[in-house]
Amino acid sequence: MVNNTTMHELSVAQEILGIVNQYVPEPKSNNIKSVKVSIGKLSNILTDSLIFCFEAIIGDTALKGAKLEIIETPVKIGCASCKKEYEIEPPIFACPICGNNQIKIVSGTELHVDEIELFD
């Protein structure tokens, strides 16, 4: 929840930590190597800021030292007339081949925790 958080990267970092805690309920000291997340380029997340917030909130916990690894996913659209999928570069929301603007965004808005890597 947003209580006492001022930027949404911080609340997103807290949600990520909450999900990690469900999978590794009692982490031994420093046994989490990394947390991998996918972040779409259209999800309005500043990745440096998210990493900063994540490192700040795990500071004195057993997760200390865990790295937040971010995979930035491009914006992909499906064109209604070409019937194909293409990558686009916002703010241009049109098919890069035929110019049609009847498009559907198929990826680039995601904000997912993909996996947690542990030291053995």
Next chain:
Amino acid sequence: MSVITVERKVLEKNDAIAQQNRDSFKKKNLFTMNLVSSPGSGKTSIVERTIHNTKDKFKIAVIEGDVQTSLDAQRVDAYGVPVVQIVTQGACHLEAGLVRDAFGQIEKNNFEILFIENVGNLVCPAGYDLGEDLKVVIVSTTEGDDKPLKYPAMFRNASALIINKIDLVPYVNCSLETLEKNSLSINPSLHIFKTSCTTDEGIAEWCEWISSKITR
């Protein structure tokens, strides 16, 4: 090295509460709009003019979101409609849980339209579903005509666009034509309204559109 596969949405908790909100709104047969814009573009004024112009047609309730103060709720309260203020204490957007709690305070009242006025910010509120039927993005002419290109996620996620303060066009560096063109290049399905809360221009068309959305 062992790997735990997670594959979970970071905002799944918010999304789950948003779905509960959507169910509650549906049960009450509400048409719910999430109003998003930068600070000072006229969200509260639009709410006020809408309440004033439709008071004989339908009943409106309002959830106000702000970082500080209940000034907006006081303005809306003067119209005698159910209103709750959420003060986020610094947070830059509303989340579904805050809206659920606020809705609990007004749901016993009789109304058909719910406005959720988000925190003034064109970035963060785009990612948080509150359970609304649709998002309405408001942009004022004083902000310039390039805002849709700078904040595409917000314009892409909205169903309607209100271009407000059109009475100021002669005095500001903003082309309505460019603003419309930029908005439609991000989202060709936007319904566009051009309004002034000072002269009431365009408010009737906006109210007519809301009226067409109500299922009685």
